Amino acid sequence: MPRELFTWIDPGWAFALLTLGVLAAGLAAMSSEQAADPLPSWNDTAAKKAIVEFVRKVTTEGAPDFVPAAERIAVFDNDGTLWSEQPLYFQMAFVLDRVKALAPGHPEWKEKEPFASLLKGDLKSALAGGEPAAFEILKATHAGMTTDEFAKIAGDWIATAKHPKTGRLYTEMIFQPMLELLAYLRANGFKTFIVSGGGIEFLRPWAEKVYGIPPEQVVGSSIKTKYELRNGRPVLVRLPEMNFFDEKAGKPVGIHSHIGRRPIAAFGNSDGDQQMLQWTAAGGGVRFLALVHHTDAEREWAYDRASFIGRLDKALDEAKEKGWTVISMKDDWNRIFPFETK
Amino acid sequence: MPRELFTWIDPGWAFALLTLGVLAAGLAAMSSEQAADPLPSWNDTAAKKAIVEFVRKVTTEGAPDFVPAAERIAVFDNDGTLWSEQPLYFQMAFVLDRVKALAPGHPEWKEKEPFASLLKGDLKSALAGGEPAAFEILKATHAGMTTDEFAKIAGDWIATAKHPKTGRLYTEMIFQPMLELLAYLRANGFKTFIVSGGGIEFLRPWAEKVYGIPPEQVVGSSIKTKYELRNGRPVLVRLPEMNFFDEKAGKPVGIHSHIGRRPIAAFGNSDGDQQMLQWTAAGGGVRFLALVHHTDAEREWAYDRASFIGRLDKALDEAKEKGWTVISMKDDWNRIFPFETK
Numbered sequence: 001m002p003r004e005l006f007t008w009i010d011p012g013w014a015f016a017l018l019t020l021g022v023l024a025a026g027l028a029a030m031s032s033e034q035a036a037d038p039l040p041s042w043n044d045t046a047a048k049k050a051i052v053e054f055v056r057k058v059t060t061e062g063a064p065d066f067v068p069a070a071e072r073i074a075v076f077d078n079d080g081t082l083w084s085e086q087p088l089y090f091q092m093a094f095v096l097d098r099v100k101a102l103a104p105g106h107p108e109w110k111e112k113e114p115f116a117s118l119l120k121g122d123l124k125s126a127l128a129g130g131e132p133a134a135f136e137i138l139k140a141t142h143a144g145m146t147t148d149e150f151a152k153i154a155g156d157w158i159a160t161a162k163h164p165k166t167g168r169l170y171t172e173m174i175f176q177p178m179l180e181l182l183a184y185l186r187a188n189g190f191k192t193f194i195v196s197g198g199g200i201e202f203l204r205p206w207a208e209k210v211y212g213i214p215p216e217q218v219v220g221s222s223i224k225t226k227y228e229l230r231n232g233r234p235v236l237v238r239l240p241e242m243n244f245f246d247e248k249a250g251k252p253v254g255i256h257s258h259i260g261r262r263p264i265a266a267f268g269n270s271d272g273d274q275q276m277l278q279w280t281a282a283g284g285g286v287r288f289l290a291l292v293h294h295t296d297a298e299r300e301w302a303y304d305r306a307s308f309i310g311r312l313d314k315a316l317d318e319a320k321e322k323g324w325t326v327i328s329m330k331d332d333w334n335r336i337f338p339f340e341t342k
Numbered sequence: 343m344p345r346e347l348f349t350w351i352d353p354g355w356a357f358a359l360l361t362l363g364v365l366a367a368g369l370a371a372m373s374s375e376q377a378a379d380p381l382p383s384w385n386d387t388a389a390k391k392a393i394v395e396f397v398r399k400v401t402t403e404g405a406p407d408f409v410p411a412a413e414r415i416a417v418f419d420n421d422g423t424l425w426s427e428q429p430l431y432f433q434m435a436f437v438l439d440r441v442k443a444l445a446p447g448h449p450e451w452k453e454k455e456p457f458a459s460l461l462k463g464d465l466k467s468a469l470a471g472g473e474p475a476a477f478e479i480l481k482a483t484h485a486g487m488t489t490d491e492f493a494k495i496a497g498d499w500i501a502t503a504k505h506p507k508t509g510r511l512y513t514e515m516i517f518q519p520m521l522e523l524l525a526y527l528r529a530n531g532f533k534t535f536i537v538s539g540g541g542i543e544f545l546r547p548w549a550e551k552v553y554g555i556p557p558e559q560v561v562g563s564s565i566k567t568k569y570e571l572r573n574g575r576p577v578l579v580r581l582p583e584m585n586f587f588d589e590k591a592g593k594p595v596g597i598h599s600h601i602g603r604r605p606i607a608a609f610g611n612s613d614g615d616q617q618m619l620q621w622t623a624a625g626g627g628v629r630f631l632a633l634v635h636h637t638d639a640e641r642e643w644a645y646d647r648a649s650f651i652g653r654l655d656k657a658l659d660e661a662k663e664k665g666w667t668v669i670s671m672k673d674d675w676n677r678i679f680p681f682e683t684k
Contacts, residue, residue: 070550070556073558147598191558200599200602204602208412214412214602214603215601215602215603216415216533216558216559216600216601216602216603217558218602222599225595225598225599226591226595227591227592227594227595227617227621229620233624234594234617234620234621234624236594236595236598243599249568249569250569252569252576252578253567253568253569253578256489256567256578257542257564257567257585258558258600259557259558260542260546260556260557260558260560261556261557261558275569275576278571278576279569279576282575282576
């Protein structure tokens with residue numbers, strides 16, 4: 001760039017021009033922001049008002065509840081909070097598909113539980129063996145390969161597998177109002193994290209593209225890995241050994257381990273999220289705690305206290321007792337999935 | 343704000359004004375940036391040139407080595423890389439001070455190893471008991487309290503404890519050239535992470551203030567914690583059980599667990615960082631690998647292959663073999679600590 005081009009621009013003058021430009025653009029943006037609702041899939045009910053009011057409080061500089069941007073941490077459960085979880089957790093569908101894909105190399109599975117039942121599609125009998133059976137399945141499908149290999153397996157599956165009821169990709173069965181909420185919080189200086197009972201390595205290959213949440217902001221359950229040089233090339237090998245369960249009382253542990261500071265907002269949908277909400281609530285200052293309540297049997301599913309998947313019972317009682325926000329999918333959301341036309 | 347104030351501002355006009363302002367300010371900034379060196383404590387040697395060249399390559403849009411900002415992850419060891427580590431790791435000084443502070447409540451320590459030797463200041467005899475002895479010390483000083491309590495203990499200590507040789511606060515014994523490097527990388531869209539063999543909970547209370555690195559970007563060794571309700575209040579209790587050693591082959595594991603993608607730049611100083619550099623180097627595309635070599639006995643310390651603390655031997659060989667950058671503190675840095683006057 002020729003020197004003359006910028007030597008005639010006096011920094012003081014440039015700064016004045018910049019200030020004026022920013023001011024003008026800011027005013028114009030304000031005027032259009034008043035028109036554009038950042039949460040259009042949310043009805044104008046108490047839940048939406050509470051969210052907007054919370055964000056206003058923590059972002060208003062000089063106000064008593066102001067929170068510096070660096071401390072605006074919001075955590076989100078995944079299954080049932082950001083995407084659906086019926087008729088069974090989507091990672092379980094991945095497991096079933098993996099067992100089928102691997103079966104030709106394991107002729108003994110035809111006779112051997114829990115695989116024999118799995119291959120017949122009988123999940124209930126397969127899991128009758130309890131935790132040891134579940135662990136056998138986990139080992140067979142999630143361990144033994146390198147982390148790069150597993151990321152490819154999970155990424156390939158999620159790119160093509162379809163949900164049995166809707167026929168949609170699983171990544172299409174995400175909740176449009178929660179996408180808007182994630183974007184709204186980030187636009188207000190929040191860092192958004194997933195804190196899932198699901199596998200951290202199952203989530204990371206697609207969470208950034210689907211939710212805008214980068215790998216370093218995903219917390220989840222994990223198995224141990226081991227560093228090795230294979231023909232001089234470093235790999236991390238996934239071992240058949242649990243490292244961490246990011247569920248129930250594990251969620252505050254996972255949050256503390258990965259994030260190292262307490263969130264000011266937490267969103268869940270089941271008893272598995274109760275301790276995460278308690279931990280978030282117990283910090284000083286204003287907090288936002290919410291549970292997504294699956295109340296819409298027509299557009300999604302309706303279940304709570306009696307459900308095997310995503311049971312919401314104790315946490316619902318605590319929400320009522322403590323005044324946490326309960327988001328009714330039927331009443332508070334005018335749109336559930338991005339593919340719905342309004 | 344009265345409506346009239348922004349209705350007269352046409353968004354298109356505001357945008358044009360903003361563009362002009364940004365352009366003018368950008369040109370002015372370029373002209374002053376050419377004058378202001380972002381790495382003034384680095385001599386104009388090969389190390390500095392290599393860093394600047396690497397940053398130029400990965401940030402030049404459209405160039406073959408361009409890396410999107412989201413993937414610009416840089417990892418830094420702490421002890422010996424961001425701050426000094428002699429005559430012993432600073433966290434060991436914390437341990438010695440904790441043992442002294444806790445001794446009045448443990449009269450039995452006067453007779454009981456490894457505490458008896460520690461209280462006499464005889465670290466060598468204390469550690470003669472090997473790993474079990476080290477673990478006894480760790481349990482006594484790092485476990486049993488809540489995470490909030492430990493953060494306060496570590497934060498209070500670091501705010502007042504002084505280094506035996508310089509009489510300075512430990513947080514003053516950080517390397518000015520590395521502070522400049524951290525800021526320079528962040529200004530170029532990098533996310534900077536600490537990946538330390540030291541305790542994650544020991545680092546987090548002060549890393550943000552001292553290095554500008556937030557708690558969620560600190561990876562380190564850890565002990566297990568457990569979620570509990572104490573009088574209805576949630577706490578995380580630090581258990582006398584190791585969770586993770588973030589050292590040597592543990593560093594790639596810690597990086598993968600916390601960050602979930604491969605760094606493109608890694609800075610260490612000892613054999614404990616060798617695998618972190620290998621793991622970083624093995625990704626596709628351009629990479630920057632560097633070792634800080636302690637070569638300045640006058641201004642800091644000089645040590646490498648024979649040192650018990652921060653031994654640099656195998657990693658130095660690999661650096662020479664692979665062409666990793668070796669930063670000589672004596673030759674490449676014109677200033678070491680922020681408190682030095684030039």
